[in-house]
Amino acid sequence: MNMIAPIERTDDRLARTEVASLVALAARTVAPLWPLESAIAVNPLAGFEELPFAQAVAEASKLFGAHRTLPLALWRRLHENGRIDEAALRDAAIGHLGGIYRAAAPIAPGVTMLDALMACLLVIGRGDRPERKAGLGPDAAFIAKWCGAFFDHGMTAMQLPHRDLGLYRAVLAMAAYDPDYRTLTGARGAALLLSFPRDPLEAISEGLASLAAEVDQLAYLSGLVARLPGWAGHIRWRCEHADPDRVADAPATMADLVALWILLSRADALSEPPAAPSAGEDRAPALLAHFGLTAKALGPRNAQRLDSVARVDDDRLGALFMQAAERSYANGLMPALQRAARTTSPPVRPDVQLVFCIDVRSEPFRRVLEAEGNYETFGYAGFFGLPIALHPFAGPHRARLLPVLLSPRHDISERPVPGRESEAEAIADRARGDACTTDLFAAAKAGPATAFAAAEATGPLAAALMLARTFAPRATGRAAATLRARRQRALAPAGDAHEDHAGFSLADKIGYASALFRLTGLQPDTARLVVLTGHGATAVNNPYAAALDCGACGGHAGGSNARLLAAMLNDEDVRSGLAKEGIALPGSTYFLAAEHNTTTDEVVIFDADRIPPTHAADLAALSASLARAAEANRARRALLLGRAPGDLLTGAVHWGEVRPEWGLAGNAAFVVGPRDLTRTIDLQGRAFLHSYDWRTDMDGSALATILTAPMVVAQWINCQYLFSTIDNQHYGSGDKVTQNVIGGIGVVQGNGGDLKIGLPRQSLFCDDGLPHHIPQRLLTIVHAPFDRVAALVESSDILGRLFGKGWVQLIVIDPETARARRWREDGADCSEGRSLLAIDC
């Protein structure tokens, strides 16, 4: 006789809608995780942004079992290498102790509390942290295994049955045949499979009803979601950001995932939740020894002072180092910016104007290009303000070429360039043929009857390809580049209506064209050539290749957006519309689109064959300058990578390259202002630069757009790098060498487990283990009147939260006086009675 698991029946069971709300709130514990093809940087602690930064880090540490800071030993090495200023560290220590008077309080003759705290920061203890056991418990491994099977994106030979039923029901249907489930749950688990509700919300409701009354239901559900942040993040992406046709074959909600956890919980198969790691030992004995003191020699008051310093744990010490890193950076940058703000340079009409993405990698390239000639450069969000999805020619799915904060408003088709239809068809035929070959090979490789034959038949070819990629990577790279160039010549995104796609209306085009001028301060008196320069990257055999592309274009290269906007700006009707809005462009101005390859620093100019003959000489001069700028920037970057400049070109096409570029590592600032503010300063590729002219934005709407959109994306990037660095195991993705791609959607460490949510170690750390990226919060610097910025921040939930809770630091430079003020964090001293506090710079 089958035993049915006892079910606690209660009258106060939650309704489905109440459960749905609780699950939806619990889902916010993790950030959405985009698939590899469009990897987007997100703040892994986005769900904690309502809290002050330090509290959020502490709460997340408890929930995910993650570290709160870099190991002290690494902070010390950064300090020894001069990347953290000792004076800034001392200031942070004084702040922690409650001010200079308390910091100077003696512990013993010649030893102050500040001396003791500095000793703790720099000397006392090893400062490393013990290795923790990696891997999942058997319960999490069980769910992760089924998630991997359920969400597989066409990689396996045989798909999981019952996927159409949803994750929860599909696993329920299969669990009875899974020995891991039997081992985990025993007879109780088998009985539960027969009796447990098939509706995930009802299953969760039943699970919640079985909890003790004092258990916080939301905290309980959040804890379950946090046990597999990778798969939970993938589900959030599917539910909130994916195109429906991409996920329809395997429907899954967060309730499915939580219901599986509830099933294991009801079977008494849940392991202990992760615990926050320990943050160091008592330093009192070491402090006494360091200063040659004995406990007996100290009076009670001094002993208490010593004890209060000795109890500062590694997490707090790490936080002081981070604060010092932030101050070191700001103290170095602000005086230079204020000097530039006091200086006025006479207007010079440039030969060419180039608009780059705000990405930190654009800044050094802009600087070397400006040194090559009479060029003026601007920073603008790399999707050029076009909220589009692009349907590739003969391609299966549309690509969202816009920030994830936006939904596509225009579906754009990639179509043959007039006169190149046959070339485009040939490219499409080849792409279709390649896809068929790939599918055939995959099927043959995976088929039980064909696997060995496929290996025999294709082995020599694969070996030849492998040898070519290993010993002649530049040759294989050239072949790929030729194909890419051919495609770019024959195909272009088309903004007009086509088949089911409405394209842009004239009003849309005028609106997007004028936004370029309104948001960047670009004046209507444009140069003869204006080049809209998107960016992308080149990497081979790299699951994180999309993370090196343009974040503002949803993890894709930005060339298509640049081509579309350039075409709009060359359109006579658009020019007429712009003139009616007061943006009358010279007839001699021609807009071009280009794409900066951040791995090789090569710049591709699109549609150059259509440039008017009158502008050919301008383009030729620019092309020569771009080539020289590329060489100069490669030389600069090669130093940072510890390579020869030529190696960068090889690394971009070598399948064994684990660090083709540093990406956005080092990002630290977001500067909103004219280029004159930063032109003379070497920002070392650490600053997002958004052009802005406060004089042309009297209602503050352009600034509102810049701070609530591009800056938010920059903050996500900054937080992803920050947290991936401080705990690469939990918030990053670990060593690339031991990663495997799973299901075509993400990476796991080893042969299974949770999807990894952040950046790999090689993107953040040097080979000697020292962080290349210093974990510090974004510093936003705005060149605008104080009152305008204050009014804007106070009226915006997002900005109030980011600046008030300390996720981003804000400094405003008044354009008239060049004085600077810092935004006061919530709860900080407000004796000045205002939000923007005076600072000494």
Add this chain to the structure above:
Amino acid sequence: MPIKDDTLRLHRRRKIEIVMRAEDRTLIEDLLRAAGVSGWTMIRDVAGMGHHGFHQGRTIFNDESGLVMFVGVGDQAIIADVASGLSRLFERRPGVTFLSDVEVMRSDYFAPSIGTAGDPSF
């Protein structure tokens, strides 16, 4: 000339209007789906005065800033279910809701309660 009500066949329903932060949009969508509401109206960029001052409505590059308003119509039981779930959300997230009786012309457009017999039209 106004059309008299007795020339139309109208159906009584309940309406729920929910104003929340745009970044919480998916919370409401999950809730409406769980209640069995298959369709709703969402109005972006809602502006207005609240406890924390004036909320700007206009956004350009960020669909997740500002406020949105959802409007859903259904049978009384379904809308009560939505409100019940909403009370959980309001424990953690700011927002306001309005419930009211409405009359609709095309009743099949709006979510019926499961097992509802007959149509409470008049």
